Amino acid sequence: MKINLAVIFGGKSVEHEISIISAIQAITNMNTEKYNIIPVYITKSGEFFTGDYLKDIEAFRDIPMTLKKCRKVTFVVDEGKTFLSEISSKLFAGKYNQEIDVAFPIVHGTNVEDGALQGYLQSVGLPYVGCDVLSSAVGMNKYVMKILLKEAGFPVLDCCRFRLKETEKLIDCIHKIENKIGYPNIVKPENLGSSVGISKAENRKELEEALTTAFDFADTVIVEKAVQNLKEINCSVLGDVNEAQASVLEEPVQSDKILSYKDKYVSGDKSGGSKGMATLKRKIPAEIPDETAEQIKKIAVDAFCHLGCNGVSRIDFLMDTKTGEFWLNEINTIPGSLSFYLWEPTGMKYTELLDKLVSLALKRHRTNERINYSYDTNILSQCGSFGSKGSKM
Numbered sequence: 001m002k003i004n005l006a007v008i009f010g011g012k013s014v015e016h017e018i019s020i021i022s023a024i025q026a027i028t029n030m031n032t033e034k035y036n037i038i039p040v041y042i043t044k045s046g047e048f049f050t051g052d053y054l055k056d057i058e059a060f061r062d063i064p065m066t067l068k069k070c071r072k073v074t075f076v077v078d079e080g081k082t083f084l085s086e087i088s089s090k091l092f093a094g095k096y097n098q099e100i101d102v103a104f105p106i107v108h109g110t111n112v113e114d115g116a117l118q119g120y121l122q123s124v125g126l127p128y129v130g131c132d133v134l135s136s137a138v139g140m141n142k143y144v145m146k147i148l149l150k151e152a153g154f155p156v157l158d159c160c161r162f163r164l165k166e167t168e169k170l171i172d173c174i175h176k177i178e179n180k181i182g183y184p185n186i187v188k189p190e191n192l193g194s195s196v197g198i199s200k201a202e203n204r205k206e207l208e209e210a211l212t213t214a215f216d217f218a219d220t221v222i223v224e225k226a227v228q229n230l231k232e233i234n235c236s237v238l239g240d241v242n243e244a245q246a247s248v249l250e251e252p253v254q255s256d257k258i259l260s261y262k263d264k265y266v267s268g269d270k271s272g273g274s275k276g277m278a279t280l281k282r283k284i285p286a287e288i289p290d291e292t293a294e295q296i297k298k299i300a301v302d303a304f305c306h307l308g309c310n311g312v313s314r315i316d317f318l319m320d321t322k323t324g325e326f327w328l329n330e331i332n333t334i335p336g337s338l339s340f341y342l343w344e345p346t347g348m349k350y351t352e353l354l355d356k357l358v359s360l361a362l363k364r365h366r367t368n369e370r371i372n373y374s375y376d377t378n379i380l381s382q383c384g385s386f387g388s389k390g391s392k393m
Contacts, residue, residue: 004101005035005358006084006126008117010042013109014196014217022337023106024057029340029350035358038084038098040073042112048073050084050096071096075124082126102361103128106334110191113334114140127365129357130311131333138307139333140191143222145307152306154299155327157318159222161190164215174207177223184226187211189218200226233286233317233326235300236339238353240310240360246297247342251286284345288319296326303328310364311357314339 007030009023010016023039030037039054043063051070053059059066073096076085086096103126107113115137121128131139138144146156160177167173177185187210188198197217199210207223214221232254236247286293300315314335319326338357340350 002036003034003358004038004099005030006038006040006100006103008040008042008103008105009107010044011107011109011112011117012042012044012046013107013112014192015108015113016044018336019106019108019112020060021057022108022334024055025337025340026104026106026350026354027055030354031351034355038100040084040103041067041070042107043067048075050098075100075120075126077124080125082124100126102126102358104358104361105130106338108334108336109196110140114191127361129361131309131313132364135308135310136333139309139313139331142188142330143190143220145331146222148307149303149328154303154306155325157224157227157327157329159224161220161222162211164219167211167215170208170211173211174204177207178204181223181225183207186224186226187214188222188224189214190220190222192217227318227320227327229321229323231286231288231319231321232329233288233296233319234314234339234342235296235317236312236314236335236342237300237304237309238312238343238356239304240364241305241308244301244304244309246301247339248284248345249286249288249293249296250342251283251288253281253283282341284342289324292319292324292326299328303331307331309333311360312338312353314342 007023007027009019011019013019020041027037027039037055038050039052041049041054043049049067049070050073051066053066053069072087073084074087076083076097082100084096084098084100088095103121105112105117105121105128107117111117113136115133118128118131118136119133122133130136138148143159143161146159150156158180160173160180162173184200184202185207186198186200187207189196197214199206199213201207201210211221211223232252234250234252237244238247239245288296296317300317303315304313309331311333312335314332316329316332317326318329338350338353340353343353344350
C-alpha cells in the first residue's frame with residue numbers, strides 16, 4: 001500500500017521561488033511505486049492549494065492561472081487521522097478529502113523553515129520530514145545558533161547583534177562594530193538564508209549601506225568579522241541525534257567577494273530556468289587537506305546532533321586558506337536541493353536519500369507516540385466557575 005506523502009512548498013518567504021525549485025526537483029525523483037505524491041503549495045499570502053498541475057515547474061510561470069485549476073485546501077484532524085480537505089464556497093461542490101500519512105516540507109526561510117510550519121504540522125498530528133520545531137527555530141536564527149554552539153565549544157565567529165530600534169542612534173552601533181569587529185565585516189539578517197540581504201563592508205560608508213540593506217529584510221541583524229583569504233566549505237549531514245553521517249565536502253566557486261543569491265540560484269542554468277543549488281559551480285570534493293576535511297565532517301555531525309536536528313541539513317564553514325583556521329558559519333535545516341548532489345558521490349542516489357528522509361520522519365513519530373502528552377484529571381468536574389486568576393467565584 002502506498003504512503004500518502006504531502007510535499008509542502010512555497011510560503012510567505014523571500015525564498016519562496018527557491019522552495020518551488022527544490023520541491024519540484026524532489027517530486028521528480030520520488031519513487032511513485034512507494035508514494036502517492038500530493039503536492040501542497042503555500043502561496044505568498046499563506047493559502048494552501050493542491051493539484052497535479054503543481055508537480056510541473058512550468059505551471060509556475062503563471063501562478064494565478066494554475067491555481068484556478070487547483071483546489072484550495074487545509075489540514076483537518078478527524079478521529080485521529082489527518083486529512084487534506086477542500087475549502088469551497090460552492091454549495092454542491094464535490095468535496096476533496098485526502099488522508100495524509102506523512103508531510104514532507106521542502107521550504108526555505110522565515111514563516112516556514114523556522115519552526116512555524118513544523119509547529120502547525122505537529123499540532124495536526126502529522127509525521128513530518130526534517131527538524132522539529134525547536135531545532136528548526138534555532139537553525140534559522142543565526143545569533144541563537146552561535147550562542148548555543150559557542151557555549152559548547154564549537155568554532156564560531158564573534159558577532160554584534162542589533163535590533164532596528166537601536167539604529168535610531170546609528171553612530172553608536174557603528175562605533176560598537178568598529179571597536180569589537182573592525183573592518184572588513186559581513187552584515188546579514190539574523191534569520192534569513194540564500195544570501196538574501198547580506199553585504200560586505202570595507203569602511204564606514206559601506207557599513208551604513210549594508211545595515212540599511214539588511215534591515216530591509218529583518219528586524220534584527222548581526223555583524224561578523226569578514227574572513228580573509230576566504231574559502232567556503234559545505235558539508236551535508238543525514239540522520240538524527242542517535243545516528244548521523246557526513247557527506248563529501250564541497251567548495252562553492254564564487255563569482256564575487258561573497259557568494260550571492262544570483263551565484264546560488266540564477267547564474268548556473270543556461271536553459272533559462274533554474275535547478276537550484278544543484279547548478280552552483282563547485283568543487284567536489286573540496287580541495288583541502290584530508291585531515292582538515294575529517295575535522296570539518298566530525299564538527300558538522302557533532303553540531304547537527306547538538307542542535308537536535310533530524311533529516312538532512314547542510315552546514316557551512318568559512319576557512320582562511322593562509323592560516324588553515326575554519327569556523328562554523330551556519331546550518332541550513334532544509335538546504336537548497338536537499339543537498340542531494342553531496343550524497344550522490346557517496347553512492348546514494350537522490351531517490352534513496354528521499355526514502356531515508358521519510359523513514360526518519362516515521363521513526364521520530366513512533367518515538368513521540370510513546371510519550372504521554374496528557375494527564376488524566378477530573379478537576380473541571382469538581383469545580384465551579386473560575387475567575388481570571390483561577391479563584392473560585
